[in-house]
Amino acid sequence: MSNIPNDLRYTKSHEWVRQLEDGTAEVGISDHAQGALGDLVFAEVPEAGREVSAGEACAVVESVKAASDVYSPLSGTVIAGNSALANQPELLNQEPYGAGWLFRVAPKSADAAAALMSAADYAKYLADEGH
Amino acid sequence: MGLKTPLYDSHILQGAKIVDFGGWEMPLHYGSQIEEHHAVRRDAGMFDVSHMGVVDLTGERVREFLQVLLANDVARLKVPGKALYSCMLLPGGGVIDDLIVYLSSPTSFRMVVNAGTRDKDLAWIRQRAADYAVSVHERQDLAMIAIQGPNARHKTASLLAPAARDLVLELPPFRGAAVDSWFIARTGYTGEDGFEVMLPAVDAVKTWSALHAAGVRPAGLGARDTLRLEAGMNLYGNDMDEDHHPLESGLGWTVAFEPGDRDFIGRAALEAARRTAGRDFVGLLLEERGVLRSHQKVCVPGEAGDGAVGEVTSGTFSPTLNRSIALARIPRTTATTVQVEIRGKLYPASIVRPPFVRHGKAMIKV
Numbered sequence: 001m002s003n004i005p006n007d008l009r010y011t012k013s014h015e016w017v018r019q020l021e022d023g024t025a026e027v028g029i030s031d032h033a034q035g036a037l038g039d040l041v042f043a044e045v046p047e048a049g050r051e052v053s054a055g056e057a058c059a060v061v062e063s064v065k066a067a068s069d070v071y072s073p074l075s076g077t078v079i080a081g082n083s084a085l086a087n088q089p090e091l092l093n094q095e096p097y098g099a100g101w102l103f104r105v106a107p108k109s110a111d112a113a114a115a116l117m118s119a120a121d122y123a124k125y126l127a128d129e130g131h
Numbered sequence: 132m133g134l135k136t137p138l139y140d141s142h143i144l145q146g147a148k149i150v151d152f153g154g155w156e157m158p159l160h161y162g163s164q165i166e167e168h169h170a171v172r173r174d175a176g177m178f179d180v181s182h183m184g185v186v187d188l189t190g191e192r193v194r195e196f197l198q199v200l201l202a203n204d205v206a207r208l209k210v211p212g213k214a215l216y217s218c219m220l221l222p223g224g225g226v227i228d229d230l231i232v233y234l235s236s237p238t239s240f241r242m243v244v245n246a247g248t249r250d251k252d253l254a255w256i257r258q259r260a261a262d263y264a265v266s267v268h269e270r271q272d273l274a275m276i277a278i279q280g281p282n283a284r285h286k287t288a289s290l291l292a293p294a295a296r297d298l299v300l301e302l303p304p305f306r307g308a309a310v311d312s313w314f315i316a317r318t319g320y321t322g323e324d325g326f327e328v329m330l331p332a333v334d335a336v337k338t339w340s341a342l343h344a345a346g347v348r349p350a351g352l353g354a355r356d357t358l359r360l361e362a363g364m365n366l367y368g369n370d371m372d373e374d375h376h377p378l379e380s381g382l383g384w385t386v387a388f389e390p391g392d393r394d395f396i397g398r399a400a401l402e403a404a405r406r407t408a409g410r411d412f413v414g415l416l417l418e419e420r421g422v423l424r425s426h427q428k429v430c431v432p433g434e435a436g437d438g439a440v441g442e443v444t445s446g447t448f449s450p451t452l453n454r455s456i457a458l459a460r461i462p463r464t465t466a467t468t469v470q471v472e473i474r475g476k477l478y479p480a481s482i483v484r485p486p487f488v489r490h491g492k493a494m495i496k497v
Contacts, residue, residue, distance in 0.1 A: 038159075038353065039163055039164055041165075041422065042421055042455075044421075062421075062422045062448070064164055064165065064353060064357060064450075086420060
């Protein structure tokens with residue numbers, strides 16, 4: 001059973017969003033996603049200043065076997081990509097909700113994250129999908 | 132539901148992630164394919180390769196038949212148990228399959244063919260075998276386990292009775308021997324030392340467990356692919372296929388043009404191909420971070436203008452080198468660096484000569 005922290009919001013494409021105190025949001029991939037992808041060996045993160053729309057592919061994570069797009073859960077401006085992943089892509093597997101975060105966004109709309117799935121909804125979504 | 136090998140339940144019990152491979156439900160990994168890869172490079176790992184096709188060919192004229200069927204020459208097999216790697220070609224030179232053939236006796240040979248091609252291979256072979264009164268017997272009663280790594284041979288031998296143990300430990304590379312109902316060969320697909328063991332399917336589960344108890348780590352198709360690519364070994368369907376001949380697939384060394392009067396299928400086409408410039412088959416080392424993948428475009432600098440375009444046939448992340456490596460088919464060039472297109476951007480990659488890794492050690496500068 002994968003780990004689904006209660007304080008985060010989730011998307012159907014298996015990203016998570018953490019709302020930070022300064023009003024920005026941190027984005028990563030869920031424990032379920034990293035487990036399904038296997039050992040991750042490369043990540044391409046967006047650069048600060050890039051405008052992204054919700055649902056837009058803006059990062060790539062690559063396992064030994066395949067490359068997968070990561071979609072921005074929110075519309076807004078990228079404030080930072082996680083540069084630690086360049087040397088340690090395995091953080092995506094080891095700490096998907098911590099040091100393995102992908103990028104931070106200043107969202108256009110303050111309450112956009114509230115429209116995403118709660119931990120309970122995401123758990124149900126995974127169960128329904130047969131994951 | 133796909134086909135299952137006799138070891139399917141063992142894989143599930145060991146936590147394998149199962150994927151479809153050529154119609155077979157096979158283990159991709161048992162948790163971490165990178166750790167499985169390192170286990171093979173540093174100690175010993177085992178692969179269930181029971182999905183591969185084992186075919187016994189028997190008849191007074193079997194040698195003559197195989198000298199026509201295969202691009203390599205079975206006359207090179209002089210002692211029983213000796214193995215030979217060969218392509219089986221279409222008349223136009225395209226590769227139907229790559230395989231290993233063992234001499235069993237003066238009137239019988241054993242071939243091991245790929246899982247994804249076994250049906251077409253068997254149809255092709257049977258169609259021609261009748262003319263030579265050769266009988267073709269697919270050994271579906273056998274399972275096959277590859278044990279690979281620096282400690283693989285000794286760990287495998289520890290399962291055997293003393294006399295058999297001595298026998299198999301004395302096998303030179305690319306030689307096999309029958310041990311009761313088993314056939315043990317010092318072959319593999321990883322660039323490490325080891326054995327491939329063909330054994331009755333009924334023995335598979337207990338042998339797999341005994342190997343595990345002896346410290347051999349189960350490894351899946353994921354690790355098998357990164358290991359073979361580091362070893363510079365081709366994968367059928369990626370690096371060669373019916374649309375490409377062996378000379379543009381890095382397999383010229385497996386084609387026996389001598390003696391000149393051996394009229395194997397595909398010979399005329401390959402002789403014509405030899406007289407043209409053709410394309411080159413090379414190794415690539417990505418100079419920056421990123422991962423090379425099959426079908427990415429390779430831009431080769433030209434003497435005038437834009438140069439020409441080739442293609443990555445297999446690419447991956449190399450766990451041993453911690454860099455991305457690939458095999459690629461490109462126009463002939465004197466350049467030492469090419470550009471590979473990854474998601475619309477060009478990245479430099481240097482041309483290197485495979486293997487990338489052999490016996491646990493890097494064979495190229497990184």
